[in-house]
Amino acid sequence: MRNIIGIKEMSKEEIIEILDTAKKLDCVNEDKRRKMMDGKIITSIFFEPSTRTRLSFTSAAYKLGCHVLGFDNPNMSSVVKGESLRDTIIMVSAYSDVIVMRHYIDGAAKFAEEVTTCHIINAGDGANEHPSQTLLDLYTIREELGSIENKKIAFVGDLKYGRTVHSLSNALKMFNGEFYFIAPKIIQIPNHILKELDKADIKYHIGDNYESILGEIDCLYITRIQRERFDDIKEYEKVKHAFRISKKDIEGKCKDNMIRMHPLPY
Secondary structure: OOOEOOHHHOOHHHHHHHHHHHHHHHOOOHHHHOOOOOOOEEEEEEOOOOOHHHHHHHHHHHHOOOEEEEEOOHHHOHHHHOOOHHHHHHHHHOOOOEEEEEEOOOOHHHHHHHHOOOEEEEEEEOOOEOHHHHHHHHHHHHHHHOOOOOOEEEEEOOOOOOHHHHHHHHHHHHHOOEEEEEOOHHHOOOHHHHHHHHHOOOOEEEEOOOHHHOOOOOEEEEOOOOHHHOOOHHHHHHHOOOOOOOHHHHOOOOOOOOEEEOOOOO
């Protein structure tokens, strides 16, 4: 596998291989791990604000012995002088072994893959996908629950624009997951994802209340309502406080081993 563009482009076997490799790396001596990619250059180019994702990639690069280049503010790059995305990717490729890119346009990572031979990792493209977050989520589920096969997952919050939900549901359908999509109608899961689940014969449920299904699910995956994705601020105001889940809201109502997950600001 040359690039990580989207979960939909990955096979179940490739996902398992990545998770297994991550587990092995987690057990490797720190000094040895820092020599694994010694001398390689990773360039992170973030056209959209990020703290956690950008720093997590930078931290991982340092822990593997890489050098890190890049920018986290396109206003401080040649983009402000009219440089196209194509030209930026080609230019950055000349200095890099791997490019980690976040962009506000759906499909930007796929476009980058098509204009360079440099390795590309998609760190989030618009409301489309966030494959690296999904791989981390799968790793967490496997570590906490012992397996990612046949799990019941409730996705709560912004499911229309939530790229982490889009990627994670695409991944878990390979492992025969069962899904509960809990959200107000205007930010419910897109129809194109439901069609993909139907095609894969995956069972799912649509609703707007999570409390009634707490006793059935293995994982409660909560996402924030993303103000920056709304074209109409009035629509955002209608749903911004749709879900506020505290410990007292779920305690005694869920399975003893149910896990709660949240991608945090992304």
